[in-house]
Amino acid sequence: MALYDAIIIGGGFYGTAIACELTTRRGFSRVALLEREQKLLTRSSYNNQARIHNGYHYPRSFTTAYRSRVNLPSFVRDYPDAVKRDFTKLYAIARRNSNVTAKQFVRFCKDIGAKLEPAPQALSKLFEPRLIEAVFLVQEYAFDASVLAVQAAAELNRTGVEVRLGVHVNSIRTETSRLAVDCAQIATGVSETLTARTVFNCTYSGLNQFSGDFPGTRTRLKQEITEMALMEPPAALAGLGVTVMDGPFFSMMPFPPRKLHTLSHVRYTPHLHWLDQPGIDPYQRLENYECVTRVDRMVRDVARYLPAVLDARYVDSLFEVKTVLVKNEGDDGRPILFEKHPELPGCYSILGGKIDNIYDCLEKLDKEIL
Ligand SMILES: Cc1cc2nc3c(=O)[nH]c(=O)nc-3n(C[C@H](O)[C@H](O)[C@H](O)COP(=O)(O)OP(=O)(O)OC[C@H]3O[C@@H](n4cnc5c(N)ncnc54)[C@H](O)[C@@H]3O)c2cc1C
Numbered sequence: 001m002a003l004y005d006a007i008i009i010g011g012g013f014y015g016t017a018i019a020c021e022l023t024t025r026r027g028f029s030r031v032a033l034l035e036r037e038q039k040l041l042t043r044s045s046y047n048n049q050a051r052i053h054n055g056y057h058y059p060r061s062f063t064t065a066y067r068s069r070v071n072l073p074s075f076v077r078d079y080p081d082a083v084k085r086d087f088t089k090l091y092a093i094a095r096r097n098s099n100v101t102a103k104q105f106v107r108f109c110k111d112i113g114a115k116l117e118p119a120p121q122a123l124s125k126l127f128e129p130r131l132i133e134a135v136f137l138v139q140e141y142a143f144d145a146s147v148l149a150v151q152a153a154a155e156l157n158r159t160g161v162e163v164r165l166g167v168h169v170n171s172i173r174t175e176t177s178r179l180a181v182d183c184a185q186i187a188t189g190v191s192e193t194l195t196a197r198t199v200f201n202c203t204y205s206g207l208n209q210f211s212g213d214f215p216g217t218r219t220r221l222k223q224e225i226t227e228m229a230l231m232e233p234p235a236a237l238a239g240l241g242v243t244v245m246d247g248p249f250f251s252m253m254p255f256p257p258r259k260l261h262t263l264s265h266v267r268y269t270p271h272l273h274w275l276d277q278p279g280i281d282p283y284q285r286l287e288n289y290e291c292v293t294r295v296d297r298m299v300r301d302v303a304r305y306l307p308a309v310l311d312a313r314y315v316d317s318l319f320e321v322k323t324v325l326v327k328n329e330g331d332d333g334r335p336i337l338f339e340k341h342p343e344l345p346g347c348y349s350i351l352g353g354k355i356d357n358i359y360d361c362l363e364k365l366d367k368e369i370l
Contacts, residue, residue, distance in 0.1 A: 004030045004162075004196040007181050009169045011035030013045040013145075014352050014361065015202035016152035021362060023159035031161045032194060034183055036168045036283075040156075041149035044204050045355070047320035049228060049253050049262050050142040051241075052076070052083065053334075053354055055112045056091050059100045059246055061333030065112045071356035075143075082147035084256045089140040089241040090119055092305070095133045100246040102134035115139045126236060131305050132244070140241065143355060144256035171212030172199060172347060179346050182212065198369075201349040205282040205321040207337075215343045220326040221276035221351075225286055226269050228262040228318045229295040230255060234311035237261070242306060250302050252309070260315055265301060268294040271319075275326070282321040291319045323351060338364045 005028040008015045015033060022028040037043065051057070052075055053068035076083050093102045100108070109116040116136050118124070124135040156163050164183075170191075171182045179199045184191040201207060201214075205223060208216045233240075233252070241261075243251040250265040272289065274280065295314045302309045325337060334353035338361060341347045348369070350361055 002194045004032045006031045006198040007196040008033045008200045010202035011040040019161045020155045033163045034167045046145040047318040052141045054140045055114045059108045060331040064333040071359045074359050075356045082144045084142040092135045092244045093133045097247045142254045146257040172210050172214045173212035199347045205323045219337050223276050223282045224270045224273040224322045226322045228264045230260045230315045232313040233261045236308040265298040268298045293317050336360045
């Protein structure tokens with residue numbers, strides 16, 4: 001039976017960053033990272049809208065907006081090669097059905113110290129004035145998950161983390177004074193048990209899918225099958241990112257790994273949702289789901305606000321399970337979930353909510369663990 005100081009389950013952005021943190025700054029020498037896919041950062045860390053949040057998106061959650069403002073500079077410092085800045089970002093405020101007016105949005109940005117100015121006429125005229133109250137130029141970037149994946153792999157290698165790919169973890173148990181993690185090679189079915197004093201469950205959608213002594217998270221989770229359409233934008237939108245606030249509207253953002261734009265729509269991006277529970281494996285549910293695109297409906301509605309989208313070319317869609325905390329459904333906030341399980345001492349479950357929240361998790365590691 002292999003013995004480790006720590007085992008990380010899940011090789012997304014969070015699992016890889018925490019594994020590196022343990023080896024580089026916290027004196028863990030034998031660390032194993034277990035990931036069911038064949039490559040790192042291929043699930044939600046890749047299949048997302050790539051927005052590095054800077055607060056603007058969260059007028060209903062001051063804390064999330066404020067933490068985004070604090071975390072963005074750290075992300076840009078630590079992952080400069082993955083940051084795409086060479087595009088113009090616009091936030092437009094809808095006249096009807098928006099939870100925020102233009103005046104309130106200006107005040108909110110002032111409160112969180114986020115830069116904002118009226119968009120030049122050449123850009124604001126892209127929007128339908130009967131439906132859009134105001135258009136603002138803001139400072140928001142995108143990240144390239146494929147660059148993050150390369151950086152993560154290099155860092156894990158440099159710091160001596162043992163990475164095992166194509167391995168599915170089935171259960172977490174206590175065994176004498178250690179934690180036992182039972183896993184199986186997906187390709188061969190060969191199973192193995194690894195033990196460690198500390199286990200980090202960084203499996204995002206899979207957070208509650210373990211048997212053994214794993215008690216589940218106390219925080220309730222909602223799972224959503226989501227679709228983001230990948231579009232080749234027309235010249236008028238090519239250098240732009242656009243978000244319409246704050247209600248049943250849309251975002252169109254550069255997606256650096258494919259050099260395309262993602263199009264998401266609050267009404268059409270979520271296809272299906274359910275309350276998370278053990279035994280309903282979200283990955284399996286997505287695999288069994290017939291992923292029929294809703295791009296036509298997205299484009300039809302978006303064109304009412306931004307007519308140029310009619311000239312965009314649909315390429316394909318990213319379908320992924322999105323996991324959010326039930327308690328934030330109303331305010332759309334994205335706090336971290338960081339739970340220690342008293343029934344399973346040494347085991348922690350972590351869900352970041354958005355990519356820059358890694359810094360909130362590392363802060364929590366300081367307080368809770370070492
Ligand atoms: C549609 C969508 C849009 C989003 N937009 C943004 C955005 O614009 N900006 C932003 O900051 N954030 C966004 N997010 C959130 C962001 O993607 C996540 O917060 C972040 O990627 C989570 O990283 P992670 O490492 O926790 O999860 P993941 O990258 O999903 O990693 C978890 C890993 O665990 C593995 N795993 C699961 N179960 C097991 C098991 N039993 N055994 C072994 N391995 C297992 C999975 O294969 C996976 O690789 C979005 C998410 C979605 C889905």
